[in-house]
Amino acid sequence: MIIEIDADGGFGGIAAAALHKRIDVDAQTEPMRQKLNDAFGTRELQRLSTRDCGDCADRLTYRITLSFEGRRSRSFTLREDQIPPEMLDLIDRM
Incomplete structure (x- = not known):
């Protein structure tokens, strides 16, 4: 599986907040893959x-795309407040 994450937005849509990350899950160590x-x-996505994000103004928006070999990809759009801190930490480590 390939995970691609694009994020933008935030306070005033600051360009510095924009990011693009791509990771091949199968190429990671077993603990990280899990x-x-x-x-x-x-x-999970x-x-x-479906979680309420409350006041989502001035928050980052993440578009997470999962690509599977031989299958159609799936995309999800999440606001920063919908993502648990552990997942945000993983995104930072990618």
């Missing part, structure tokens, strides 16, 4: 996308 699969699984 963390990524748990955090970025389709069901679907669950997070």
